[in-house]
């Protein structure tokens with residue numbers, strides 16, 4: 001599935017495969033950090049690499065609006081009713097990796113992004129949304 | 132409205148309970164209350180008086196606090212006994228000369244120890260055993276003494292003999308009657324008790340009448356009938372109690388033939404404005420020398436004063452206790468005095484067990500029972516007796532040792548709702564069932580809600596039975612599963628991991644779980660793996676299992692920054708190290724605060740700064756403080772005998788030893804400890820999971836205390852231990868806790884949920900009942916031997932260090948973390964305080 005999406009024009013390389021930690025999260029900063037325009041404003045995004053899952057790679061906003069802190073990348077991966085989620089470390093809200101919806105309060109939703117490997121590179125599509 | 136004047140004479144256990152009950156009711160405001168207390172301090176727990184020798188202080192035993200009385204608006208006059216009651220003028224006069232008038236009067240004057248009028252009994256080395264002052268005097272006299280004699284072989288006498296033994300004296304008991312505890316036990320039971328007690332090194336002289344006590348060469352000589360004698364250094368009289376009825380006598384209230392203030396079912400004396408409660412009161416020609424009936428009288432009288440009717444119709448005097456380590460139980464008519472009574476007796480001379488049941492003439496009802504050496508059947512027999520339940524066809528099965536086709540256990544279901552389960556707090560089966568129906572699902576929750584089993588704890592097994600049956604009846608599966616991924620309790624998982632030598636989460640999940648795990652099971656399993664195998668928590672397979680605090684070995688704060696907490700063992704720190712802490716804090720702009728655990732927390736470190744900060748701390752000789760882990764936090768200590776004029780042991784050295792031994796132990800929850808250098812207890816050890824208090828002879832060990840949200844006073848586990856035994860016990864207790872506790876269960880809750888409670892824990896640790904003592908010690912030795920400072924290992928490993936990057940693709944710091952200054956230090960900026968770099972329009 002991810003392989004097909006690689007042709008998408010919005011993809012940008014974001015880090016190396018070796019930067020990822022299996023079954024855990026890391027954080028990346030996207031966007032052009034010299035240009036402070038709204039659309040290209042830097043954004044911190046959490047990347048989760050789960051070798052035994054399909055897909056293997058998830059990109060989701062690092063900012064937890066319910067905690068008011070950028071900490072999602074440091075949350076624990078948790079499977080809840082068959083769905084992969086991340087439990088935010090401060091107040092343990094669960095956010096679904098697939099669509100960013102908060103299980104405890106579904107009016108809250110984090111942005112999710114397409115992510116994929118290209119050899120040793122990790123690519124990410126910065127426009128949030130449908131993939 | 133004019134308030135009624137209420138005077139209470141006597142502030143013992145029952146008088147206090149009366150006032151506590153009154154204070155809890157709205158009708159309190161109708162009374163102007165004055166309390167006269169002859170003792171120099173308000174009420175204390177006389178039932179546990181002997182623990183005063185075991186290390187508990189007068190303060191620990193206090194029931195009534197002066198401030199509490201002030202809060203209630205009751206006037207409390209200490210050290211002032213009432214000397215006369217004038218019923219015509221309705222006044223009382225006190226020793227101080229004060230006169231006060233009353234509308235209602237409550238006599239709660241208790242009783243006094245009976246001292247037989249043997250010539251010489253007033254010698255200064257003759258004592259009684261009733262008040263804290265008595266115990267102080269006995270302790271003083273025991274210094275330098277060799278032998279102590281107790282006159283009286285009843286329940287209290289044996290308790291006093293034990294106390295003498297613990298004070299290091301050679302203890303003797305002299306009893307006039309042919310057997311010990313003749314009120315509660317029949318001849319067979321008392322003979323066996325005597326043998327067992329003699330085995331424990333207490334010499335028992337029964338059928339022995341003392342005729343004279345005289346001083347010979349600075350010691351005491353007791354001369355007995357029949358020309359025998361015994362030389363001793365001190366004597367404690369415990370020959371029964373007499374109701375303190377002298378005030379009532381001179382006020383011409385009706386008394387019993389052998390004393391005691393006569394009361395009716397409403398606890399009124401022969402004067403309708405005067406009540407009598409507790410050990411001074413006589414109902415149906417009986418004195419009730421236990422607290423529970425006294426408390427019932429107190430509640431009854433409060434009800435009367437509030438215009439309700441309730442009646443006191445006597446009380447069950449069954450008792451179960453441990454005397455000098457020997458279990459003794461007595462239920463109902465232990466002597467089989469009723470007409471047509473029949474007895475069934477079981478004796479095992481080899482193990483020293485004696486059991487006897489008394490049935491009525493039909494053989495269907497249990498009138499009484501005597502148990503010596505093994506009181507395991509007590510609860511069940513008591514229920515048969517109290518609730519008049521029909522005995523099974525072969526009642527002897529109830530006291531025979533369980534063979535195959537074991538004794539037909541009386542299920543909790545057979546008990547009526549009115550059956551009393553906990554007699555200390557008068558909790559019925561119905562109340563427990565209500566609590567379960569109201570949502571309490573565990574032993575601990577029910578205890579909290581009903582207070583059942585929080586007194587002597589003797590009913591805990593039965594209580595658990597009632598709860599389990601009710602849960603089953605509600606169709607509720609008692610589900611202690613860790614989470615959706617593992618259908619096991621933490622304890623079961625621990626066992627599986629240990630027995631199958633499982634080393635990774637994946638392996639455990641594949642073998643015994645399902646799915647991918649969650650934030651509940653991952654850290655729990657990580658903790659189990661660490662307790663057992665103690666590999667670095669950052670080793671590859673364990674990385675994704677840790678809570679963020681464990682992952683980054685620091686505590687995340689509300690804005691996503693971290694606190695840094697180096698270990699300061701025992702709270703002892705050199706000036707140089709203190710300076711380093713200051714320098715590091717200054718360099719990285721960290722907020723500093725001194726904690727209750729006697730160390731310094733540094734707040735506001737950014738993720739990427741953690742390794743540098745730790746490198747500097749480690750270079751200066753610091754180690755990780757594990758503030759982030761479910762593990763040993765701190766061992767608080769006072770300065771101890773090195774500096775303090777009161778200290779009796781070197782508490783700092785012991786605290787250092789303990790902290791260095793257990794640092795790094797991963798456990799179901801955090802563990803706090805403390806060591807105090809004397810009974811003044813400046814380190815507050817009795818509010819810790821493990822508390823150690825110095826005595827002149829060694830260390831007293833307290834366990835399972837807690838401060839915080841749900842305070843629990845620690846239990847005294849063992850006394851006067853030497854260093855080696857102390858450590859051995861702590862090793863065993865901690866490992867047993869690590870093995871058997873639920874996830875995130877502090878030791879306090881663990882102990883409350885442990886079937887058999889403190890006694891069971893003692894049996895496992897001290898008597899090694901399960902035969903796992905050595906194994907627990909080996910396991911602990913393994914953890915101690917494989918200790919590593921996780922931070923030291925981490926900063927030397929480039930792979931691990933990679934994790935401490937805010938962004939893996941740039942060194943830019945996170946601009947969402949911002950601080951402002953307050954009181955000269957940084958604190959997280961609140962929303963609206965963050966000044967962002969202006970964004971172009």
Ligand SMILES: Cc1cc2nc3c(=O)[nH]c(=O)nc-3n(C[C@H](O)[C@H](O)[C@H](O)COP(=O)(O)OP(=O)(O)OC[C@H]3O[C@@H](n4cnc5c(N)ncnc54)[C@H](O)[C@@H]3O)c2cc1C
Nearest residue numbers: 141143144145146169177212213240241409410420421422
């Ligand atoms: C060592 C020991 C162990 C015990 N163990 C147990 C046990 O395991 N289980 C159990 O149920 N019971 C036990 N008891 C008995 C229990 O302590 C008593 O039943 C209980 O204390 C009775 O309470 P009370 O208030 O009636 O009397 P007390 O506690 O004796 O209080 C009476 C108070 O009134 C004061 N007073 C007397 N006269 C006057 C006056 N004129 N003016 C002012 N004040 C006055 C006295 O000084 C005293 O403080 C034990 C007792 C002892 C001594």
